[in-house]
Amino acid sequence: MISLEESILQGDRLALARLLTQVENDTDDGRAALDALFPHTGKAHLIGITGAPGTGKSSLVNQLALHFRREGKRVAIVAIDPSSPFTGGAVLGDRVRMKDLSGDNGVFIRSMASRGSIGGLAQATANVVQVFDAAGYEIIMIETVGAGQSEVDIAKLAHTTLVVEAPGLGDDIQAIKAGILEIADIMVVNKADRPGAESTEKALKSMLELAHPTQRVFAHHGKYMSAALPIETETNIWIPLIQRTIATDGKGINELAHQIAKHREHLIVSGDWTIRARARLESELDAALQSALMDRFRERVSEDQFNKVMDQVLERSLSPLEAVNMLMNGSLK
């Protein structure tokens, strides 16, 4: 009998689906398989696509998928709905509409709903993406409903982030847009045949111009500074592009795919590809280290001892700093 990992490396879709579930649920088997698959990762181009409901984001993702399929690439789509459980379903509903892609063995679509914390969702997404990467999917598109911190966290995963806008959706969410602009590598004005496309593009342009003086530096999330970070030079700077599309009839898709390829090239030539990969792995290693350190700590300090200290903190007879010192130095009764 071959292992789950081997089945996945051999292209078994059923095994892939099974592992994705395990990885999403963060089971021990899932974690072990992730670790075993790790040597096979690092090859896929991760593309984040974010935008508010109504921007036609899902159609755009479908069209891009069809385009990449024509280029002979294997494509995975991870659709994320971080909204609350009782409003959910929109993303899943969209998936049902993806008739164009069904039956194609070179495409794998996975929907993920929010479960628990947003931090948890970002981690689960990272793991799911890693599985697709190991399974040989060259293009992995991560689709999110654009609002809030979860999208920003998930965008950090992607090599290339597309922010999708559409004319006539109202501009009362400026603050959100501003946050999202900062993560955009390519801005897409979809539904470009609608009235107002011109002014949407103009608004984006002026926001970009406003944002441009601020240097885009990839945030370093690990606790250790990488020794390999090069000094930012002119050639390293990517100025976000604006691309018009009409996803429903495929207009602008070739051009958009070309921009995506250009961005990938930029990342590789500038060294950003490696820097991002390193930063991502560092923060992963940091998280794993922290949880290992915490596990080891728990072996030494019982829940009972911890609760006793906690009681004293709650009564204000111990300060948090004193409590930490007590717990760390084992000076517990």
Place this chain on the structure above:
Amino acid sequence: MISLEESILQGDRLALARLLTQVENDTDDGRAALDALFPHTGKAHLIGITGAPGTGKSSLVNQLALHFRREGKRVAIVAIDPSSPFTGGAVLGDRVRMKDLSGDNGVFIRSMASRGSIGGLAQATANVVQVFDAAGYEIIMIETVGAGQSEVDIAKLAHTTLVVEAPGLGDDIQAIKAGILEIADIMVVNKADRPGAESTEKALKSMLELAHPTQRVFAHHGKYMSAALPIETETNIWIPLIQRTIATDGKGINELAHQIAKHREHLIVSGDWTIRARARLESELDAALQSALMDRFRERVSEDQFNKVMDQVLERSLSPLEAVNMLMNGSLK
């Protein structure tokens, strides 16, 4: 010479302002003062006020502050703008308009802008609130521009969370609203003299009814489960209230203040006050423990050694799990 902490306990506003800056910048002195002030904390009622731009949130906060002042309570206002630096300024602009409160020594207003990570902002806010608490401010209002994860994080700080709506702002941000509804203890329909107030209230009511089957359980963020968590009973459940106000002429403010007082009473009677305090302190202790464990780890493993392991992970010759094991067991060359 007396210490900064003592000056603050004695009501020195200049010393308070200075410490707030230190705490915001997370300096060593700031941290030490926070720890020294810790025994004096745990008394204030923390009220979170969140709502989209245009809901009249700031006027509402002003009116509430005036109300609490008439009750003889000392009031601190922490205004947070988590939006990106180049769109910032709205909250600060609002503060300038707070003429009613200026010159009153029983009121202290502090604006905080986003700096770096949102997690960092939540932590800085928690620390600023703790300083106000120790300084004897009985009411601390934390005002946020309602959108996204940052508000949810900051709401976790508050004992009572108000979500402010206004008629005619459009309903295209349902997903965000849904997330925010889950944190609301009191829903405020401000600008209630405007057309559409009726239907705004109705929409909120139906969302609340939709949300109600889902039991509201206070999220436990610490790594340890508290032994003292009681089983949720009928009497423990708070069903969010809806209150109409017209902040500009003070209508509904007395009633709103009454609801806030009722919620505080509910928290105390149901035991939720203590449970929340414990959960908050536990997650604080957890964070402090994690950083102490990481510090101790760094004393054993040099940056150089860490980077060498990292290089091997980047080359895929070590898996993250293997790397953690190597780093933890000191089996480094």
